[in-house]
Structure formats: structure tokens, C-alpha cells
Amino acid sequence: MAYLIDTNALIRIAQKKTNFDANIRTKNPAELYICGVTIGEMVFGIENSSSSHKAQNKMFREAIMAMFQELYTDKSISYEYGKIKAELKSSNAYKPNNENDIWIAAHARAKNMILVTENIKDFSSISGLSIESWSSAPPIKLIT
Numbered sequence: 001m002a003y004l005i006d007t008n009a010l011i012r013i014a015q016k017k018t019n020f021d022a023n024i025r026t027k028n029p030a031e032l033y034i035c036g037v038t039i040g041e042m043v044f045g046i047e048n049s050s051s052s053h054k055a056q057n058k059m060f061r062e063a064i065m066a067m068f069q070e071l072y073t074d075k076s077i078s079y080e081y082g083k084i085k086a087e088l089k090s091s092n093a094y095k096p097n098n099e100n101d102i103w104i105a106a107h108a109r110a111k112n113m114i115l116v117t118e119n120i121k122d123f124s125s126i127s128g129l130s131i132e133s134w135s136s137a138p139p140i141k142l143i144t
Helices: 007-014 018-025 036-047 051-065 075-090 096-110
Strands: 003-005 032-035 069-071 114-116 130-133 140-143
Touching (some): 007 036, 007 051, 036 096, 075 096
Parallel strands (some): 003 114, 032 069, 114 130
Antiparallel strands (some): 130 140
């Protein structure tokens, strides 16, 4: 099974959250992915950080990204994005501030991956997702 790691889950690695670290170590590294949207969010966070922390944050970003396979948008992901956004709009669950979450969900849904996130509520209104939170022991699992 492949896992798509959300941005907030990557932050748990930096925070050295014990349960998250224990759960990620049980997975095959070849099955762990981050998508281009998450990479962009990480870069934004680092560029937006204070100058005293920027160099340290950049080193962390490079180290963390080396742990994961990278997944970029293709046609199937773009189609899923359009479907998800239409589903959310028709159910009045769409909010302009959740665009990146829609893209991340589209990656997971198009590639049949489990989405690992610590913000389950941000994704719970998107159907057809398998979601896990690794910060708890045992991990929380949800299928929408």
C-alpha cells in the first residue's frame, strides 16, 4: 500500500512526535510519498520563516524530502481535482481556503493511496479517501 504524507504530518516529524515516528518506521520507504503541493507548502513555510530559522529550516526540508518519493500532478490527478471540487461545491462544503487540500486529496484518490494527515477534519468531507493519522497509538483510520 502507498501512503501520501500531508504537510502537517511532515511537521510531526520535525516535532519528533513519538507515535508518528513509530508508525512511519513500520512502513516501507518505497511506499511513502509527498506530492508537489506539499513540497510547495513546505517551501512557502520556510521562505516565510524568520531569518534566524530559515537556514535550519531549509536543511530540515532537504533532509525530510529525501525520505519520500515525489509525486507530481498528471492528467488523472487533474481530473480527480475537478471531480472533488465539484462534489464539495454541490454539497456546500467548498471553501476557497481549501484548494491545496483538494489537490492533495486528488493525488491520493487518483493514485489509490492512503492519505496520512493530522488534520482529518480538513479531508473528511471528501469522499473516496482512505485517511490515517499516525500521531496516535494505534493510528486512527478513516474511509470517507
